[in-house]
Amino acid sequence: xxxxxxxxxxxxxxxxxxxxxxxxxxxxxxxxxxxxxxxxxxxxxxxxxxxxxxxxxxxxxxxxxxxxxxxxxxxxxxxxxxxxxxxxxxxxxxxxxxxxxxxxxxxxxxxxxxxxxxxxxxxxxxxxxxxxxxxxxxxxxxxxxxxxxxxxxxxxxxxxxxxxxxxxxxxxxxxxxxxxxxxxxxxxxxxxxxxxxxxxxxxxxxxxxxxxxxxxxxxxxxxxxxxxxxxxxxxxxxxxxxxxxxxxxxxxxxxxxxxxxxxxxxxxxxxxxxxxxxxxxxxxxxxxxxxxxxxxxx
Amino acid sequence: xxxxxxxxxxxxxxxxxxxxxxxxxxxxxxxxxxxxxxxxxxxxxxxxxxxxxxxxxxxxxxxxxxxxxxxxxxxxxxxxxxxxxxxxxxxxxxxxxxxxxxxxx
Numbered sequence: 224x225x226x227x228x229x230x231x232x233x234x235x236x237x238x239x240x241x242x243x244x245x246x247x248x249x250x251x252x253x254x255x256x257x258x259x260x261x262x263x264x265x266x267x268x269x270x271x272x273x274x275x276x277x278x279x280x281x282x283x284x285x286x287x288x289x290x291x292x293x294x295x296x297x298x299x300x301x302x303x304x305x306x307x308x309x310x311x312x313x314x315x316x317x318x319x320x321x322x323x324x325x326x327x328x329x330x331x332x333x334x335x336x337x338x339x340x341x342x343x344x345x346x347x348x349x350x351x352x353x354x355x356x357x358x359x360x361x362x363x364x365x366x367x368x369x370x371x372x373x374x375x376x377x378x379x380x381x382x383x384x385x386x387x388x389x390x391x392x393x394x395x396x397x398x399x400x401x402x403x404x405x406x407x408x409x410x411x412x413x414x415x416x417x418x419x420x421x422x423x424x425x426x427x428x429x430x431x432x433x434x435x436x437x438x439x440x441x442x443x444x445x446x447x448x449x450x451x452x453x454x455x456x457x458x459x460x461x462x463x464x465x466x467x468x469x470x471x472x473x474x475x476x477x478x479x480x481x482x483x484x485x486x487x488x489x490x491x492x493x494x495x496x497x498x499x500x501x502x503x504x505x506x507x508x509x510x511x512x513x514x515x516x517x518x519x520x521x
Numbered sequence: 522x523x524x525x526x527x528x529x530x531x532x533x534x535x536x537x538x539x540x541x542x543x544x545x546x547x548x549x550x551x552x553x554x555x556x557x558x559x560x561x562x563x564x565x566x567x568x569x570x571x572x573x574x575x576x577x578x579x580x581x582x583x584x585x586x587x588x589x590x591x592x593x594x595x596x597x598x599x600x601x602x603x604x605x606x607x608x609x610x611x612x613x614x615x616x617x618x619x620x621x622x623x624x625x626x
Contacts, residue, residue, distance in 0.1 A: 452555055456570045457557075458551075460559055463561070463568040475563060479550075485554065486554060
């Protein structure tokens with residue numbers, strides 16, 4: 224067993240804001256703390272202020288670290304890259320919880336252009352993050368790759384610019400995103416999910432946006448990439464299956480919010496076999512279906 | 522057919538015939554989007570989507586008109602043969618009743 228590493232002085236970073244979850248990060252391993260703070264940079268609160276709680280990162284032994292939230296363990300013996308991943312997972316969970324009371328929260332990615340948001344709603348492994356990254360590469364502003372919060376009037380999509388979580392399966396087509404992974408979080412020996420701040424690869428973060436498009440993506444290896452319009456009522460039913468906590472009190476109000484979201488949007492189904500082609504088809508569709516409405520939006 | 526409330530889905534007894542008077546179940550809320558109705562059942566949290574013809578029927582379910590009346594109206598509106606309209610309508614309402622989306626008497 225090797226002794227815990229304590230590189231430099233402790234680090235304290237924050238506040239960060241993930242929807243309604245305000246938090247800070249403290250680390251007694253300065254190098255790792257700085258790396259974690261770097262991938263969280265797009266969540267940094269502009270106005271500063273207090274935090275609701277702290278994540279603490281402390282070396283234990285054998286290059287492992289303990290991660291806690293408010294003193295409660297999130298991970299006891301995690302490798303550096305896993306510290307960032309587990310922290311992102313925990314932040315995401317509390318971010319979703321924090322938004323549920325006043326928003327409909329969808330398992331979806333989103334990007335924005337000219338003040339209108341494109342929602343990409345699907346279960347895990349459908350290619351949401353890869354599509355979001357591909358569109359960011361084409362100049363779209365990033366809102367999120369995981370959880371879209373829509374106001375209860377259905378008219379506004381909020382940014383939740385968490386680090387993109389790029390799975391090994393997408394890393395070959397997004398190889399340049401590797402540059403956004405801090406060295407302290409790199410795992411050269413085997414492919415693992417990358418946590419990347421969109422600004423780390425020259426991307427932009429978008430602000431609150433009016434819905435403009437809803438896409439239901441589905442990645443299928445080797446499939447011909449194809450985008451087909453889908454009826455708004457069908458899109459609404461699909462969005463409902465992607466909503467967090469879709470039950471209980473207030474369900475009718477959230478249903479009405481999603482109905483308004485699709486009413487404001489062009490809707491399509493996208494089978495993706497090739498990222499570049501998917502982005503090309505999406506941009507063409509967006510220009511045809513939504514572009515007219517956004518022409519004067521700046 | 523008896524006058525008992527026919528709002529219990531999956532009771533194994535299909536209550537829908539030409540005298541059935543249907544209405545949206547109190548636990549549902551719905552929206553119409555581009556001629557298609559999406560229905561939320563707040564008990565199951567499921568969203569059901571009707572095709573345009575089914576959506577037209579849904580919007581006629583006012584808790585007052587019986588199936589025979591709806592058949593007349595839809596026959597006139599669509600020009601479809603009355604027998605076809607009736608069998609389609611009964612099948613649709615039976616399905617909606619089984620799904621707990623429609624109540625009736």
